[in-house]
Amino acid sequence: MSDDYETALVRITGRVQGVSFRVWTxxxxxxxxxxxxxxxxxxxxxxxxxxxxxxxxxxxxxxFWHGPPGASVSSVEKQPTTLAEMPTGFRITG
Incomplete structure (x- = not known):
């Protein structure tokens, strides 16, 4: 991994469910x-x-602070994390 590569676990709160936030993300x-x-x-x-x-x-x-139309974000919390290997693609898991 190069020095300009990062991984983060992010938690977004507010009105973020039922507004297509996952698809938008x-x-x-x-x-x-x-x-x-x-x-x-x-x-x-x-x-x-x-x-x-x-x-x-x-x-x-x-x-993340803006989200899709209909979303109202109250907080965005980022935690740096380390992964054994880079994920491939981007998926909705739940």
Whole structure:
């Protein structure tokens, strides 16, 4: 892995379920060249694992604050994480 590569686990809260947040996240991530997954959590939040170049991660973090139409984001929390290997593609897991 190069120095400009990052992985992060992100938790987004607010009105983020029932507004196509997962589909929007997958589309944005693919457009930015990121890999990983996104899923709804039982507490009403959305969790995402994003992996890719630092610049793309930074852009995605900014985009999370806006989300798709109908979303109202109240917080975006990022935790750096380490993966044994890079995920391929970007999928909705739950």
């Amino acid at each position: 997958r589309n944005e991530a693919l457009r930015l060249g990121l890999a990983g997954w996104v899923r709804n959590e039982s507490d009403g939040s959305v969790a995402a694992l994003i992996a890719g170049p630092d610049a793309a991660i930074s852009t995605m973090m900014e985009h």
